[in-house]
Amino acid sequence: MILSVNGIAVTVDRDSSAEMAAARELLRQRAIDLGLLDAATDDNATVEEAIETLLDKEVTTPVATEAECRRYYEQNPTEFDSGDLVYARHILFQVTTQVNVPEIRARAEKTLNDLLREPDRFEELARELSNCPSGQHGGNLGQLARGDTVPEFEKALFQFGASGILGALVKTRYGFHIVAVDKLIPGEKVPFELVHEQIAERLRSRVEERALRQYVSVLAGRAEVQGVDLAANASPLVQ
Structure with a gap:
């Protein structure tokens, strides 16, 4: 028509x-x-x-x-949360179609165990082993908010009480990560x-x-x- x-x-x-x-x-x-x-x-x-x-x-x-604005503010609290922030570092052992995954995982596990014993070597090993550009900066990722990374990495970063070098590898679509959470800043509600x-x-x-x-x-x-x-x-x- x-x-x-x-x-x-x-x-x-x-x-x-x-x-x-x-x-x-x-x-x-x-x-x-x-x-x-x-x-x-x-x-x-x-x-x-x-x-x-x-x-x-x-x-x-x-x-x-x-009054209407204040009512909306009270009824939608999550919209006005400044959001959690975290300062973190990582070392990435990248997984591609050409690599031997069990071998890469074993290498990552060994490095993690070494770092749990000697955490001061994190920057050194990040520069040496990480497949992420951040490795050149000691693995430093700077300040991260929710939504800044892939979900599986975010979950590890913001899990309750996470601090220091995490005791297990974090597996993402990119490979295996050794993660260190340096500081977690809980979000606060922004004033009306x-x-x-x-x-x-x-x-x-x-x-x-x-x-x-x-x-x-x-x-x-x-x-x-x-x-x-x-x-x-x-x-x-x-x-």
Whole structure:
């Protein structure tokens, strides 16, 4: 079926969708009806400017109150956690399709046992044996947060009470790692005052999106739209 709005054919751009194209045409026609746009204008920038003026005029977006922001803050605590941080080092014994895996593992196990007896040799052995570029820096990985590494490595880094050279190899898709956790800094909840504006903007964006959908729905309910369902609703949901 051909996509059209009030008898006007609508073209869908490659980066758009039928719903978005039809909604834009509804808004364009509404802007023309209100005298915000000349019907003969086909300049995209001019059309977009007229649609923005239309939305400013007819779609009201309330500002979130401090109480609403604070309620969101309390109901979504994990969003405002600064996150755990860890300072770590490692020595990587890389596993590739060409290597003898049992031999590489045995070599890693021997090195780990040596380091558990002589932890001060970590930097020396990292420079000598590690297949990671960090080996040139004594295996130092610097500061890491959750999500910075592959999951299996992250689990070892952030396991409860992990510190010093871990007593077992860590196996990842890259190979076998000897891991030393030098410092773990638990995350803290960011104070409400520091994220108040961020929350207010997030809530405003949500309300704005919902109000725009409702506004387009009202326009669709008053129009003849073919080729797409814009959830037409003839009642004035947005005043």
